[in-house]
Amino acid sequence: MKALAEDRKVRFLNASDRTICVEFGNEISEEINNRVRAFCIVLEEMQIEGIVELIPTYRSVSVLYRPEVIRYAALRARLEEAVSNTGSIEIPPPSVVHVPVLYGGEEFGPDMKFVAEKNGLSEDEVIAIHSAPEYLIYMLGFTPGYCYLGGMDERIATPRLKTPRVRIPAGSVAIAGLQTGIYSVESPGGWQIIGRTPWKLYDAHREPPIPYEAGQRLKFYPIDQAEYDRIYAEWHAEEGGGEA
């Protein structure tokens, strides 16, 4: 797969005096996000001294840097070089992360019934539709491990709850409008909850702390309670054993 080399639309914006935001467009599209991913791969290979970290998002990459090592003009020139290189290198296809989900049920998927009824489907049909696509992980952000997924089937689109819930357990798989996602940490929220994954999505004591990254594909697969319990025990074995 080749990334498009069309770099005339690329903008280099100062997002502070220690960050350059490289913007590839102003829309949410797989094509633009693909360029974001390609750019990150190229930039990491270039190993430019002075770069602190990269934050890839829907359509841009924030490049944090140390001006005492590399100043704006010099870094910008290297970033332009990286942009032109993204067109000429082979980008490996994104890997697919398979995430197990126990769908439905009062405890884990309290809104499954509503989502099914609203769309004139059976619960099994909702599960089949929701677990079919390989969703693109456009970006992570907002809270640790929260992922912005693209590509949900409109047949299961459901509006947000009128009154958001105060506490949504970590691992909850949910739908809001045309979006789907997973609550990686416990938080308040108004999405329709259709299931839960037994994975521990955010674990600060694990390397890496999050089991997926931006640019990868994510596919859900349905599991039963026994499987849920088994995987849950595996992923939460070290519970409470935080380091001092």
Add this chain to the structure above:
Amino acid sequence: MIEFLKRGLLTTVQDIGRYGYQRMGINVAGAMDELALALANILVGNAPETEALEATVLGPTLKFHQANIFAISGADFGARLNGQPIELNRAYLAQAGSILELPVAKRGARAYIAFSGGLAADCLMESKSTYMKGVIGGIHGRAALDGDTLAFCAPRCSLPNLPYRFLGEDYGIHYCAHPVIRVLLGPQDDYFSAKGIETFLNSEYTVSKENDRMGYRLTGPAIEAAEGCDGNIISDGISFGAIQVPTDQPIIMMADHQTTGGYAKIAHVIAVDLPLVAQLKTGDTMRFRAVGVEEAQDLYLQRYQMLCETARHLNEDKISRKTENQVRINGQSFHVLVAELK
């Protein structure tokens, strides 16, 4: 080891921050006032990015269970060591059993207490910074509580030039309650009208009650959006010092800012002026002035070199005596520092 006899309003362990994990949605956290953190650390012989205690408005009371050298930088809390007033930006040796009090911020909002050799706090993803929402770093990911204890990593009772490890208040910066804050416009300044930008750069903005480690919500004249813009963008990265305008009032994103967000950013506070913002309290005011990236980085490099030279100067093991004087030459006043070499 130190013990928190009184925890203070919000006392956390902070170093320069947890970089490298924002792409996973994990915040940087870290010291709000990076300069004060660096100065306090340099005074006690640490690397400038080492962890220290960040005290907020009402400071803690600490008991030293072991002797160590410490220094306080940033806001003036009227600190006392065993009841005796002590100075900002000066290294002190506290004997075992000493009590250090930081009653209340008289000027500024945040002080940094650095301990020679650092603190044995939780270290996760290469940082000891407390990230309260992610419940990691520092003291189990939370603010200090009464009775908490923290061990020293490598306490010291002596350092080169100990009696002269003093920099004077306001070293390298002038904190005040009504500063002019320099900003770099963008990256979404085109989401605001020319009139909106003019308002932003020519008005006074007040720090509202909603100000914390995450951000400062300001109030002041409404900033007009460009036609067809509603303050929203496709979510992208957020930097320390980003100024978002969700409706028509600005919010400055501070050390605990989330990694990404969907509001247009009219400008960013330049790195050297972030400490001025970090020391503001509810009701303080500021004005903004636009500078270019080259100027911002010249200032940043000057400060960086100042910190390097200060550290070298203090650690130079040759000073036997240091005196400071004001002298006047041709009507101009100069601050003269004389260090006698052995």
